[in-house]
Amino acid sequence: xxxxxxxxxxxxEEGKQILKGVDLTVEAGKVHAIMGPNGSxxxxxxxxxxxxxxxxxxxxSATLLGEDILEMEPEERAAAGLFLAFQxxxxxxxxxxxxxxxxxxxxxxxxxxxxxxxxxxxxxxVREKAKTLKIDAEMLKRPVNVGFSGGEKKRxxxxxxxxLEPKMCILDETDSGLDVDAMKLVSDGVxxxxxAGRGFLVITHYQRLLDHIKPDVVHIMSDxxxxxxxxxxxxxxxxxxxxxxxxxxxx
Amino acid sequence: MAxxxxxxxxxxxxxAAYDLPEGATWANEARHTALxxxxxxxxxxxxxxxxxxxxxxxxxxPAAPEAALFDMSKDRAxxxxxxxxxxxxxDGVFDPNQSDDLHLEGLEIAxxxxxxxxDIHWAMELYGHLETHxxxxxxxxxxxxxxxxxTDGVVIRATGQVSKPVSLIYLHSSETSDAVLHHxxxxxxxxxxxxxxxxxxxxxxxxxxxxxxxxxxxxxxxxAQGRDHARRAVTHSFVRVAEEAQYKSFTLxxxxxxxxxxxxxxxxxxxxxxHVAGAxxxxxxxxxxxxDDTVFVTxxxxxxESRQVFKKVLRNGASGVFQGKILVTPSAQxxxxxxxxxxxxxxxxxxxxxxxxxxxxADDVKCSHGSTTGAIDEEALFYLRSRGVDxxxxxxxxxxxxxxxxxxxxEDELLRADIAAQLELWLARRRD
Ligand SMILES: Nc1ncnc2c1ncn2[C@@H]1O[C@H](COP(=O)(O)OP(=O)(O)O)[C@@H](O)[C@H]1O
Ligand SMILES: [Mg+2]
Numbered sequence: 001x002x003x004x005x006x007x008x009x010x011x012x013e014e015g016k017q018i019l020k021g022v023d024l025t026v027e028a029g030k031v032h033a034i035m036g037p038n039g040s041x042x043x044x045x046x047x048x049x050x051x052x053x054x055x056x057x058x059x060x061s062a063t064l065l066g067e068d069i070l071e072m073e074p075e076e077r078a079a080a081g082l083f084l085a086f087q088x089x090x091x092x093x094x095x096x097x098x099x100x101x102x103x104x105x106x107x108x109x110x111x112x113x114x115x116x117x118x119x120x121x122x123x124x125x126v127r128e129k130a131k132t133l134k135i136d137a138e139m140l141k142r143p144v145n146v147g148f149s150g151g152e153k154k155r156x157x158x159x160x161x162x163x164l165e166p167k168m169c170i171l172d173e174t175d176s177g178l179d180v181d182a183m184k185l186v187s188d189g190v191x192x193x194x195x196a197g198r199g200f201l202v203i204t205h206y207q208r209l210l211d212h213i214k215p216d217v218v219h220i221m222s223d224x225x226x227x228x229x230x231x232x233x234x235x236x237x238x239x240x241x242x243x244x245x246x247x248x249x250x251x
Numbered sequence: 252m253a254x255x256x257x258x259x260x261x262x263x264x265x266x267a268a269y270d271l272p273e274g275a276t277w278a279n280e281a282r283h284t285a286l287x288x289x290x291x292x293x294x295x296x297x298x299x300x301x302x303x304x305x306x307x308x309x310x311x312x313p314a315a316p317e318a319a320l321f322d323m324s325k326d327r328a329x330x331x332x333x334x335x336x337x338x339x340x341x342d343g344v345f346d347p348n349q350s351d352d353l354h355l356e357g358l359e360i361a362x363x364x365x366x367x368x369x370d371i372h373w374a375m376e377l378y379g380h381l382e383t384h385x386x387x388x389x390x391x392x393x394x395x396x397x398x399x400x401x402t403d404g405v406v407i408r409a410t411g412q413v414s415k416p417v418s419l420i421y422l423h424s425s426e427t428s429d430a431v432l433h434h435x436x437x438x439x440x441x442x443x444x445x446x447x448x449x450x451x452x453x454x455x456x457x458x459x460x461x462x463x464x465x466x467x468x469x470x471x472x473x474x475a476q477g478r479d480h481a482r483r484a485v486t487h488s489f490v491r492v493a494e495e496a497q498y499k500s501f502t503l504x505x506x507x508x509x510x511x512x513x514x515x516x517x518x519x520x521x522x523x524x525x526h527v528a529g530a531x532x533x534x535x536x537x538x539x540x541x542x543d544d545t546v547f548v549t550x551x552x553x554x555x556e557s558r559q560v561f562k563k564v565l566r567n568g569a570s571g572v573f574q575g576k577i578l579v580t581p582s583a584q585x586x587x588x589x590x591x592x593x594x595x596x597x598x599x600x601x602x603x604x605x606x607x608x609x610x611x612x613a614d615d616v617k618c619s620h621g622s623t624t625g626a627i628d629e630e631a632l633f634y635l636r637s638r639g640v641d642x643x644x645x646x647x648x649x650x651x652x653x654x655x656x657x658x659x660x661x662e663d664e665l666l667r668a669d670i671a672a673q674l675e676l677w678l679a680r681r682r683d
Contacts, residue, residue, distance in 0.1 A: 050637050053629070078639035090634040094652025100635070103648065108639035143652075144634075160638060 001199035002026040002049075002168050007060035009041075009048050009224075018044045020224035021060065026168070029196040033210055034203045035235060036221035037243050042203045043087055045221075046172045050084040051077050064168055078104075079111035081167030085157040085174050087203075092144040097156070100144045101126060101163055108164060129162045133189050150177030158189040169193070170201045175209035187212030207239035220246055258293035261311055262392075265294060268313040269400045269431075278367035281379040285398035288383065292392040301389055304572040304604045305511055305543040310393060310485045315429035315455030318481035318508075326680070329449045329475040329673050333665060335418035336360075338405060342423060342453045343430025345403055349420075357411035357442065363404035363433055374406045374435045381461040381489035385515035389547065394487040394513075397459040401433030408437045409444040409468070416445035416471075416666075421452030423479060428453035434460045438468035438496075445471040445663070451479035451507070458486040464496035466520060472500035473666050476507060478677060480538035483509040494520025494552060501661045503670055504531040504542055505677050511543040518583075521552040528560040528660035530674070532650070533569030534681065535601070540569035544592075547576045550583035550613075559590040562657045564650050565601035576608040579616050588618035595653045596626055597646070647678045 002025065009019035018041045026032045034042055048055050049062055051074035062070050069077050092100070106116040117125070130140060133155045145153050154174050161169055174186055190213050194200070202213055210218070210232065218234040219226045220243070228234065228246060238246065254262075266289070271282055294311040295302045309316050339349035345362055353360045366372050379398040385391060407417060419434075430453035438444055442465075452458070464470055476484065484507065492498050504510055516525045525548060533540030548557045563571035573592035594603030605622040627649055635645035651674065658674075661667040 052633050052637075073642070074633060074636035075639050075641045075645075078637055084637055086634070086637075090630045092628075092631045092634065092649070092652065094655045095635075095648050100638075100648075103644065104635070104638035104640055107641060107644060111639060111641075164638065 001028045002062070002064055002201065004062045005060050007045075007048070007062060008058045009044060009055050010058055012054050012056045018224055019048070022224070022226060024219065024226060026199040026201055028199050030216045031194065031200040031202060031213060032217045032219065033215035033235060034201065034219045034221050035205065035238055038205065040221045041224040042221055043172055046084050046170045046203060049170060050074060050082060075107065075111065078164070078166070079108045083161050083164060083166035083169050085154070085161060085169070085171040087172040087176065089145050089153040089157055091146045093146050095144050097140050097142055097144050098126065101160065104160070105163055126163060129159055132192070133159050133162070133185055135159055151179065151182035154178060154186055155182065155189070158186050162189060162193060167197065168199045168201070170203070172203045173205060174202075175204055175206065183209065183212060207235045210235045222247055254293040258296060261296070262290060262294045264313050265311055265396065271400065272364070272367070272402060274367035275370050277375040278378070281375070282399045285379055285395045288386065289392055289395040289399060292386070292390040292395065294392050294396070301545075301574070304574070304606075305509075305541065307393070309483050309509055310455070310457070310511070315427055315453070316483065317426050318423070318454035318479070318483070320423065320426060321479040321481070323478060326478065327673070327676060330418060330447055330666070330669055333416065333418070333447070333669060335416045335447060337418050337420055339420045339422060340403070340430070340432065340452070342425045342428035343402060343432055343456070355413060355415070355417070357409060357413040358417070358444065359408040359410070360417065361406050363401065363406050363435065366406045373408065373437065377435050377437060377461055377463055378433070381463065381491055382459060382487070384517065385487070385489040391487060391513060391515070393457060393485050394459050394489070397431055397433055397457050397487070401431050401459070404433040404435070406435045407444070408439065409442040410439045411442050413442070413444040416447045418447040418449070421448070421450035421456070423451040423453055423482065426454055429455045431457045433458070436460065436470070437463045438465060438470050440465045441467050443469035445473070448472075448474040449477065451477040451482040452484065454482060456482065456484040456486070458484070460486070460488045462488065462490045462498065464490070464492050464498055466493045466495055468493070468496045470498050471662060473661055473670065474500075474502040475670065475673065476502065476504040476510060478505050480506045480508065482507055485511045487513045487515065490514070490516045490525065492516065492518045492520065492523045492525050495522045496520065497524040499526045499660065499662060500528065501657070501670070502529040503674065504529065506533065506538070506540060507542065508539045509541050511545065514546045516546075516548045516557070517551065518549065518555045518557065519551050521554055523552055523555045524557070525555070526558040526560070526660055528558070528657045529562070530654045530657040531563045531571060532674075532677070533563070533565050533571065535566070535568035540565070541572075543572035543574070545574040548578065548588070550577070550579045550586045550588065553583060554585040555583065556587040557589070558660070559592070560657050560660055561592040562654045563594040563603060564597065564653065565594060565603060566597035568600040570601065571603045573605040573607070573622065575606070575620070576610065577618055577620070579611040579613050579618065581612045584613050584615045586613060586616040586618065588616070590620035592622045593653070594624045595650065596624060647675070650678065651675065
């Protein structure tokens, strides 16, 4: 599904190297987790994959279903099936959440050469998905993320994911800022999307999200590299001992 | 103070270029006193403080600069689905064939050219009078020029609830047309009406509208200044608002080499309301774009509310100007004045100049003003694109969001939706 090879990335302006050779393959139907201390490059990886400005790839490659995504515009990557649930979802005053969702859904369909969804079908779909995430009609009417609490923003990200049905979902610290109830809602939302044709890359700083979204593979990232890969037990190890031992081990 | 010879020459050349229409005694007098006013002021030049940001040369030149015609046949016309009384002017000339009969319940409506031939008419108390009043403290010579030479216009008196809007449609069919129209509107006590205006009008258009609102009268004005690239226009609205009356005006401008829209509003009664809003979208790629909103609101009554909401979206070297003033006289206690002018610059070639002013002589007032210039929010743009919305559509969404506050000033839901839909179409067309 997603294949990252020897990915080297610098900040365009400062020329500072952030990713120093990342190798990672997420297979369809699998959930991979990336854990690691703050500043290790997890968000950078998610941004580079989704096409944000400001980074230059100096070496390596990333493909989605065999297609080179690094050359694509962000919207083309989305149409190809990539989705990033942002660590910090952006507030867009003046753009209604519903307008945004419908525009996004139809834009992707158009890029893929599919028909637009009718207003009625869209409404039905969004109501149904919003309900399971406990997103009420009022929240759907408000401008995108404006005045949303931290938890509401994250739920809104999952709603977008559920509506757009991407093939490859990257979740960047979707657990941060969530209380226990919200964590459950978000995890249920993600788990409902798990299927044989879809891959997940779940970035988190803490183990607790992984109690709800059970990963198949866990990677530890430090200083721009994957320093260790293992099964779910690796996450427990981090939970008990912190990162210090793993980091020392890697040196 | 004597005028400089250059200004006298400029003014005389322009006056000599026009024929003075003949009419009833009062009308001839109104025209002659207007020319006397004009000669005392002289036409504006780029050196005048009030014209510092907008060069008036093309507006004062003896002949209209040539304006290529623009094919609008593929465009959906603004207000197409709105039930309205249509009055059509082609290059400033009334077209009876395309216009509806001038009859509407709750309204008296006539052409200015007819009214000015009648010996006695209520409009003689207003024609040129609100304009004259609006010449102080800032001179507006192009409005005096208009009062002198206006060839036609509409004269409307609303006496009750008017069932549908009066819609002025200004078509442009000659590359050298130089149109001068003047409208006089009086809304009586308790009456309410809506005036729609649309279209480029002419290669060069000079328009004055005088609006007199009796106590508790309500007047709504919605205007779309068309998509023609090459036209030039100067418009003035002189408005007198009596107690508990409401004046609300919105203008959408897309394209136009040169547009100067002046609003001069005098709130004379207590508890009155005056809102003026505008959205201008300029792209300097095919032709130059310069848009100037100049507003002067004077508060004389107590506890009145005024709002000025102006938004501009500029790209490819387009330029925008806002000069807005709120003057609160000593009698205007409890004034609530609000003024915002904002520009969204889509590239670094475009410019926005704003001169917001407050002048307050009463002590118990609430007035705020703000002006901002900004670029598109890159974070928001990336967020939209990451969801599959292409760059141009994402930009349009953010542009529409930026303008929303001005469009929201349109009270009527149908008209608001019409303007919003038109704007979306125009934005989409621009990408073809
Ligand atoms: N736009 C930026 N400007 C400057 N430094 C940045 C920028 N983005 C990331 N960094 C730096 O890159 C490193 C990795 O950051 P990030 O990818 O956000 O880490 P993580 O998500 O793992 O906490 C950090 O040292 C951070 O300070
Ligand atoms: Mg991060």
